[in-house]
Amino acid sequence: MSRAFQRSLLLALLMPTVCIGDADTGEALYAPCIACHGANGEGNASLSSPAIAGQSQDYLVRQLQNFRRGIRGADPADTGAAQMRPMATALVDDAAVAAVAAYVASLEPPTHEAEVSGDAASGSKFYTSRCGACHGGKGEGNDALFAPRLTSLRDSYVVSQVRKFRSGTRGAHADDKYGKQMAIMAKIVTDQELRDIVSFLNEIADR
Numbered sequence: 001m002s003r004a005f006q007r008s009l010l011l012a013l014l015m016p017t018v019c020i021g022d023a024d025t026g027e028a029l030y031a032p033c034i035a036c037h038g039a040n041g042e043g044n045a046s047l048s049s050p051a052i053a054g055q056s057q058d059y060l061v062r063q064l065q066n067f068r069r070g071i072r073g074a075d076p077a078d079t080g081a082a083q084m085r086p087m088a089t090a091l092v093d094d095a096a097v098a099a100v101a102a103y104v105a106s107l108e109p110p111t112h113e114a115e116v117s118g119d120a121a122s123g124s125k126f127y128t129s130r131c132g133a134c135h136g137g138k139g140e141g142n143d144a145l146f147a148p149r150l151t152s153l154r155d156s157y158v159v160s161q162v163r164k165f166r167s168g169t170r171g172a173h174a175d176d177k178y179g180k181q182m183a184i185m186a187k188i189v190t191d192q193e194l195r196d197i198v199s200f201l202n203e204i205a206d207r
């Protein structure tokens, strides 16, 4: 177990279970999240914790509630999500979830160094034909279709989540209405196409 990981686990255990529901307290509620997601919500590659800054409040609320209700991350094989679930359940009520999500949504979406190598030119074609209709032409996300922003995410995280959707680790729960839509899409891309798609997303995120 790495030192950084041990430290974040310790911080997670020490997380205060205070009862704050007011929207203005989102920043205070975010304090225990910093250990894994970073002070600016930029994520941490060595902890496999994703960038969450700049994602819409609706999407963030839905994911936090999914973790709380065991709709996301309940698969025992999903060790990444197993770290996140207790953090979501420690948020005392719906008001606390809404407040922390509002704060995270207000943070600037980050960009990242490329980790995955692929062909961005063919990725552009695959993205436009298979992903853009829901996630937006520029990967900016579309709340009306419940699709999150993709350009603020690390390429390795996008790849790992699409694989989770494909294998049923995410998006297979009976109550996961929106995860199910994404799971269908995950099954129609190969790993090579996915590497090309994330290379394209890296390219447009840098602009």
Ligand code: HEC
Binding pocket: 008, 009, 012, 029, 030, 032, 033, 034, 035, 036, 037, 047, 048, 049, 050, 051, 052, 055, 060, 063, 064, 073, 080, 081, 083, 084, 087, 088, 091, 100, 104
């Ligand atoms: C111990 C480390 C850790 C802490 C502390 C933590 N998280 Fe997470 N979080 C993760 C990991 C790892 C994932 C990715 C789970 C997966 O692979 O599905 C995640 C995923 C998420 C997601 C889903 C992101 C997406 O793009 O779908 C949200 C939202 C989130 N965390 C919010 C929070 C908030 C808010 C807090 C504080 C209340 C918090 N997290 C605290 C590790 C952590």
Ligand code: HEC
Binding pocket: 062, 127, 130, 131, 132, 133, 134, 135, 145, 146, 147, 148, 150, 153, 157, 158, 159, 161, 162, 178, 179, 180, 181, 182, 185, 186, 189, 197
């Ligand atoms: C039919 C609409 C639709 C299409 C097409 C689609 N998605 Fe999605 N995608 C969604 C929805 C809705 C979600 C949110 C699921 C949830 O609430 O958990 C999602 C979630 C995701 C996530 C999780 C992001 C995160 O922060 O954890 C990734 C990654 C993703 N999609 C990648 C892709 C890629 C790559 C493609 C093209 C191969 C694609 N999607 C095509 C609707 C779509």
